[in-house]
Amino acid sequence: MSECIVITSGKGGVGKTTTSANLGVSLARLGHRVVVMDADIGLRNLDVIMGLENRIVYDLVHVIEGECRLKQALIRDKRLDNLYLLPAAQTRDKNCVTPDQMRDLVAQLKEEFDYVLVDCPAGIEQGFRNSVAGADRAIIVTTPEVSAIRDADRIIGLVEAAELPEPTLVINRFRQKMVDRGDMLDKADILEILAIPLVGIVPDHEEIIVSANRGIPVAYDDESVVGEAYRRVARRLTGEPEVPFIAEQPTGFWSNIKRWMGMSPARGAV
Amino acid sequence: MHQIIRRIFGTQGSKNDAKSRLKLLLVHDAVDLTPAEMEAMKAEVIEVMSKYIALDRGEVEFKLERNEGEIALVSNVPVRRVTARAG
Numbered sequence: 001m002s003e004c005i006v007i008t009s010g011k012g013g014v015g016k017t018t019t020s021a022n023l024g025v026s027l028a029r030l031g032h033r034v035v036v037m038d039a040d041i042g043l044r045n046l047d048v049i050m051g052l053e054n055r056i057v058y059d060l061v062h063v064i065e066g067e068c069r070l071k072q073a074l075i076r077d078k079r080l081d082n083l084y085l086l087p088a089a090q091t092r093d094k095n096c097v098t099p100d101q102m103r104d105l106v107a108q109l110k111e112e113f114d115y116v117l118v119d120c121p122a123g124i125e126q127g128f129r130n131s132v133a134g135a136d137r138a139i140i141v142t143t144p145e146v147s148a149i150r151d152a153d154r155i156i157g158l159v160e161a162a163e164l165p166e167p168t169l170v171i172n173r174f175r176q177k178m179v180d181r182g183d184m185l186d187k188a189d190i191l192e193i194l195a196i197p198l199v200g201i202v203p204d205h206e207e208i209i210v211s212a213n214r215g216i217p218v219a220y221d222d223e224s225v226v227g228e229a230y231r232r233v234a235r236r237l238t239g240e241p242e243v244p245f246i247a248e249q250p251t252g253f254w255s256n257i258k259r260w261m262g263m264s265p266a267r268g269a270v
Numbered sequence: 271m272h273q274i275i276r277r278i279f280g281t282q283g284s285k286n287d288a289k290s291r292l293k294l295l296l297v298h299d300a301v302d303l304t305p306a307e308m309e310a311m312k313a314e315v316i317e318v319m320s321k322y323i324a325l326d327r328g329e330v331e332f333k334l335e336r337n338e339g340e341i342a343l344v345s346n347v348p349v350r351r352v353t354a355r356a357g
Contacts (some may be wrong), residue, residue, distance in 0.1 A: 143286070
């Protein structure tokens, strides 16, 4: 049974595209056939995050306008042969596609793939309506900030208005050290406010910048804490809801010493 | 270290500001009432209630509150005494 999951947030810059790419990689690494679709027509970026920007010939708009077949527009990942990207058009805009066309496109993709992940553009306009049109459920990405959570709350309402089931939440850019000193909203605060089920906490880490520089999602890296956080999201989505959440590594003086001496595991659970 | 300093001086982290601002923001986003409209509603409700009961107009509270995603309008109306009904 295939499923289409839209990754959305309302606010821009909270990590929708990074989350889409890493969930795509993580689900594919679990053995599922996965396509990640960039629905940000006019401002495509998922290709860059996945390191596939040089392979684009056709895009989503070409497929919808009948200029090529779906299979011609699908780009196979460099490392995983069960992971594909359907890129967005860069020189068009959101209004050149309708929700009905997106619904048809998703239905076609679901015949070929176990998971269709849709990377939704920021905002609540046409791009959002197109992205949720074919989706079976939604993942909301937020960061522990007032503005991002406010927008997430608005999007939760719009997802429910679109008659999708209750969305789930990924908290991105989480900093345990700031939470510990009372300068960042913690898991309980955010869940109290948004009141939807949590599927992931992703620590804020320099690795994300490095991986974006290289075009290699962190979910490939078995040593990466952020990669592990995303892999756990994928496991929670595919029938392992009890997998514990990843915290930022303890960074205090003694935990550093212990880590150097190999006394403490590199990863902790919240 | 920060925690120790805060414990000594009794200051709180900025997360409490974030949380209280967010709660207020979300309630007003959801209800879509301006502060002026809230005041107008409060005045009208007080007007209606004061036909039936004697209340301290200055003490009446009207607040939007949010808990677990549910929004409630919470009002506290101190009553002086029930007015004697004619007839």
